[in-house]
Amino acid sequence: MSKRRTLSLERKKEIYGVLFVTPWLLGFVLLMVIPFVQSLQFSFHKLTLNSEGYSLQYVGLENYRNIFFVDAWYVRSLTEAVTVMALNVPLIIFFSLFTATLLVQKFKGRMLARAIIFLPVVLASGVIAKLDNGNFLAQMIGSASTDMEGNYSGLRSIELRPLLFQAGLSRDIVEYLTSAVDRIYQIISSSGVQILIFLAGLQSISPSLYEAAKMEGATGYEAFWKITFPMISPLILTNVVYTIIDSFYDNKMTQMIQDAAFGRLDFGVSSAMSWIYFLVISIILVVSTYLISKRVFYYD
Amino acid sequence: MEAETKVKGRISDSALVRAATSWYDRHSPVEKAKHWLWIFIRTVLIVGICFIILYPIITKLSIALRDKQDMFDATVVWLPRHFTLDNIKIVMGYLKYSESVTNTLLLSLGTSLLQLASCALAGYGFARLKFRGSAILFGVVIFTIVVPPQTIMVPTYLHYRFFDVFGLYHLFTGKDGVNLLESFWPFFISSGLAMGLKNGLYIYIFRQFFRSLPKDLEEAAYVDGAGIPGTFARVMLPNAVPAIATVMLFSFIWQWNDSYFVNLFAPNYTLLARMLDLLPGAVRPEYVGGISHTSLYLNTGTLLGILPIFILYLFAQRYFVESIERTGLVG
Numbered sequence: 001m002s003k004r005r006t007l008s009l010e011r012k013k014e015i016y017g018v019l020f021v022t023p024w025l026l027g028f029v030l031l032m033v034i035p036f037v038q039s040l041q042f043s044f045h046k047l048t049l050n051s052e053g054y055s056l057q058y059v060g061l062e063n064y065r066n067i068f069f070v071d072a073w074y075v076r077s078l079t080e081a082v083t084v085m086a087l088n089v090p091l092i093i094f095f096s097l098f099t100a101t102l103l104v105q106k107f108k109g110r111m112l113a114r115a116i117i118f119l120p121v122v123l124a125s126g127v128i129a130k131l132d133n134g135n136f137l138a139q140m141i142g143s144a145s146t147d148m149e150g151n152y153s154g155l156r157s158i159e160l161r162p163l164l165f166q167a168g169l170s171r172d173i174v175e176y177l178t179s180a181v182d183r184i185y186q187i188i189s190s191s192g193v194q195i196l197i198f199l200a201g202l203q204s205i206s207p208s209l210y211e212a213a214k215m216e217g218a219t220g221y222e223a224f225w226k227i228t229f230p231m232i233s234p235l236i237l238t239n240v241v242y243t244i245i246d247s248f249y250d251n252k253m254t255q256m257i258q259d260a261a262f263g264r265l266d267f268g269v270s271s272a273m274s275w276i277y278f279l280v281i282s283i284i285l286v287v288s289t290y291l292i293s294k295r296v297f298y299y300d
Numbered sequence: 301m302e303a304e305t306k307v308k309g310r311i312s313d314s315a316l317v318r319a320a321t322s323w324y325d326r327h328s329p330v331e332k333a334k335h336w337l338w339i340f341i342r343t344v345l346i347v348g349i350c351f352i353i354l355y356p357i358i359t360k361l362s363i364a365l366r367d368k369q370d371m372f373d374a375t376v377v378w379l380p381r382h383f384t385l386d387n388i389k390i391v392m393g394y395l396k397y398s399e400s401v402t403n404t405l406l407l408s409l410g411t412s413l414l415q416l417a418s419c420a421l422a423g424y425g426f427a428r429l430k431f432r433g434s435a436i437l438f439g440v441v442i443f444t445i446v447v448p449p450q451t452i453m454v455p456t457y458l459h460y461r462f463f464d465v466f467g468l469y470h471l472f473t474g475k476d477g478v479n480l481l482e483s484f485w486p487f488f489i490s491s492g493l494a495m496g497l498k499n500g501l502y503i504y505i506f507r508q509f510f511r512s513l514p515k516d517l518e519e520a521a522y523v524d525g526a527g528i529p530g531t532f533a534r535v536m537l538p539n540a541v542p543a544i545a546t547v548m549l550f551s552f553i554w555q556w557n558d559s560y561f562v563n564l565f566a567p568n569y570t571l572l573a574r575m576l577d578l579l580p581g582a583v584r585p586e587y588v589g590g591i592s593h594t595s596l597y598l599n600t601g602t603l604l605g606i607l608p609i610f611i612l613y614l615f616a617q618r619y620f621v622e623s624i625e626r627t628g629l630v631g
Contacts, residue, residue, distance in 0.1 A: 009522065016528040017429030021437065024422040024503065027493025030465070032444055035455035042454055053462050053477070099349065102342055115617040116350040122553050122613045123357075123606045188352055248448055250560065257450045262564075267454045274451040281448060 043272035049265070063272035074273060077252045078280065085247040085284075088187065091180050092243050093236060096191040100198035101228070121192030190246065194239045201235040202228065230297040237292045241285060248281050357606075364388060364600040368592055391600040394582050395575040401608060404556060404572040407484055411491040412551035415502060418494035419547060420540070423506020424532055428518065438507070445500035449560065457564060460486040486565040487555075497554050497561065502547045509543035510536065545619055556609055576605045 043063055045056040067074045103114055160181060164174045180187065205228065213223045248254075257277065261270035358378075364387050366380030392398075426438045463485075464477030480486055490496045494503065513536065521531040537544070559573035567574070583597040 012528060013429045014431040017425045017431040017434060020421045020425030020429055020532075021434070023418045023492065024441070024494040025437070027418070027490065027495035028440065028444065031456065031459070031490055031493060031495040032447070032452065035452035035459065036447070038455035038458075039452055047454075054458060102346055105342070107339070107342065111618065113346050113350060115613075116353055118617070119353055119613065122549075122609055123557075185352055185356070188349060245446060254448070254450050254560075257453070258564075261454050261457075271454050274448070274453065278448060278451040282446070285446060 039271045040275060042268055043275050045268050047267040059268065063268045064276075066269055067273055067276070071269075073256065077256055078277065081248065081251045081253040082280065082284070084251070085244060087176070087179075088183075088190070088247060089240060089243050091187050092191045092194060093239055095187055096194035096239065097198050097232075097236070099191070100195050100202055101224075103195070103199055104202040117188075117195060118192050120189035121196070190243075193246075194243060197235055197239055197242070198232060201232040205231045233296045234298060237289065237296055240288055240292060244281070244285060244288065248277075253277055357603075360599045360603045363596060364603045366596075368590075368596065387596050387600040388604065391579075391597050391604055394579060394597070395572070395601065395604060396570050397604065400570045400572040400575045403570055405608075407487060407571065408552050408555040410484065411487050411496055411555045412548055414488060414491035415494065415496050415499055415551045416544065416548055418492055419499055419502040420506050420537070420544070422494055422503045423543075424510050424536060426503065427507045427510035428536075429528070441500050441503050443500075444495075445498070445504075453564065457481075460489075460565060482566055482568060484566070487561065497551070497558055502551065505547055506540070506543055509540055513539055549616060552612075553609060572605060572608075576601060 042056070044058065044060060046059050046062075048055050048057070099117060103110065103117065161174060161178050164177060169177075209227050209231075210223055213227060218226065254277075257270050257273045260266050260273060362378050362380065365383055365385070367382030367384045367386070370380050370382055422441075426434055426441070460480045462477030463480045480489075487496065491499075517535055517539065518531055521535045526534065557573065559577055562569070562571050562573050563577070579601045580598060583594050583601075585591045585594045588594055588597065
C-alpha cells in the first residue's frame, strides 16, 4: 500500500515537474530555438520585407564575405570589443574580490558602505554613461570653468605614470595600470553584481576554519591565500563568466549589428554579424572556463 | 629599559624579560598598531570607493539646481549661487516625465510580476520535481544566459511584427500575423514565458534557493494531504521570500533601465529610457541657446532618469543587500 503511494507520488512529481517547466519550455522553443535557427538561415539569405511578411533569397556566403572583406569596421569593432573585455575582466574580478573582502569585515557604517557600493547595480551606469558620452561639449565647458564634469574627481594618472616608470616597470604594465586608474568609475560601476556574489561566498565560509588557522599561528595573509582564496575559487569562475557575458551585452559591436538591421535594413548581414559574434563569445567562454576550472578547488 | 633596571635593581634579568613579555602580550603594541593601521587603510579605501560612486551623482545634483549664469562663474563649485528649479521643470517637459514614468512603471511592474511567476515555477520544477531530461533542460537554461540577444534579434523582431503562433491565426482568419510592435505585448509574452531579460539567471537563483530549503518541509505538507501545487503555493513560496525579493528587484530595475528591447519593440512609445536617448538630440546647443544650456539639461536629464530608481533603492536597499546574501546565489 505504502509502496504504491510513494510510487504514485514520484509519478505525480514528474508530471507536475513537466507542467511547472512548461511555460519556460514553450518560451524556449518559440523565442529561442526557432529564432536561433532562423537567424542562421537568414545569414545565408537576402531578406526583403513586404506587406504580408518577408521573402528570402538565397545568397550563399555572400553576407559573410561582405562583413569580412567589404565592411571596413566589423573586424576592427570585434577586436576592440574583445580587447576591452580582456583588459577589463581581470581588473573587475580583482577589484570586486578586494571590495568584497573589505565589506565582509565588521565596522561602523558597514550597511551604508554596502548601500553605496551596490548603487551602480541599480542605477545602471548605462544611462549615466550614455548621456555623458553625448555630453562632450559639456565636458569641455566643465574643464574650462570648474573642472567638475566629465573627468570624475580629477582622478587622473598624471602623477602615477612617472612614478611607476621610475620604479622600473615596463611600458606595457604602466600603460595598463594607468589606464585602469583612468577607467576606475567604469570598473567600479560594472562590478556590483560580482561584489555581491563574492560577498555571499565569503560569508558562507565557516569561521571555525579561520579560528583553527589562527590557533596554528597563520597570519591574515596566509589565511587569505590558504583558506579564503580556495574556498571562493568556484565563484571566481562564476564571476569571470558573468563579467564576460556582461561586457558583451552592450558595446560598439552590438550597436553595429543593430544598425545593420534597423538602420540599413540589411537583415541578412546583421544575422551573419551576430552569428560570428556569438561564435567568438562562445569560444572565449569555453576557453576561459576550461582554463579556470582546472585550477578551481571544490570543497565538497 | 636601563632606567627600569636601575630602579628595580633587585629583579633578575629573567624576571625582567618575563615582565616585559607579559606586558607585551597584554598590550601587544605591534599588533595594535597593525590593527589600527588596517582600520585606517580600510576606511580610506571604502570612503574613496564610495566617493567615486557618489561623485557624479552629487555633481549632477549640484548642476541641476543652478541657474545658467552660475555655469560661467568660477567661484561656484558645489553650492549654486542662483538656486533654481527651472532646469528640472524644462527637462521634465522634454522627457514628458509623468507620462514616461507611468508607462515605464507599468511595463516594469508587469514584466517583473510575470517573470517572477514563470521563473519561480521553472526554478521549483528544476529543483524539486525532477523528470526525465530535466538535468539537460536545466543545462539549456544556462545556455540561454550565454546567447547574446543580438543573435536572435532579427527573427524575434519579425516574430512580433507578424505574430502568429504556429500559423494558427492564419489558419482560422486567413489573415497574416498580428503586428504586436508598439505595444507592451512583446515584453509581456516573453516575460510570461520566462524568456525576458536575463531570465535564465532568475531561474538559476530560484533553483538554487529551492534546493537549499529542507526536504522535510515538503514531506510534511504531502503527509498532511496537500497536493504538489498546494505545497508549492502555500509552503514553499512563503519560505522563498529572499529569492522572490531578489528576483523582483533585479527584474524591475533591469527592465526599468533597459533601452535595448524598448528601442527594438516599442521605438515610438513614451518610455523613460527612450526619452533619455532622445534628450541629447532635443537639447542641442543651437536649439536651446548655448552649450551651457545643453550641459545643464543633460545633467538634469540624467538625474531625473535615475531619480525614481534611486528613491526605490533608498527604501529597499537594506532588504536588497540582505536578501541577496541569503539567497543561494552562491552555487
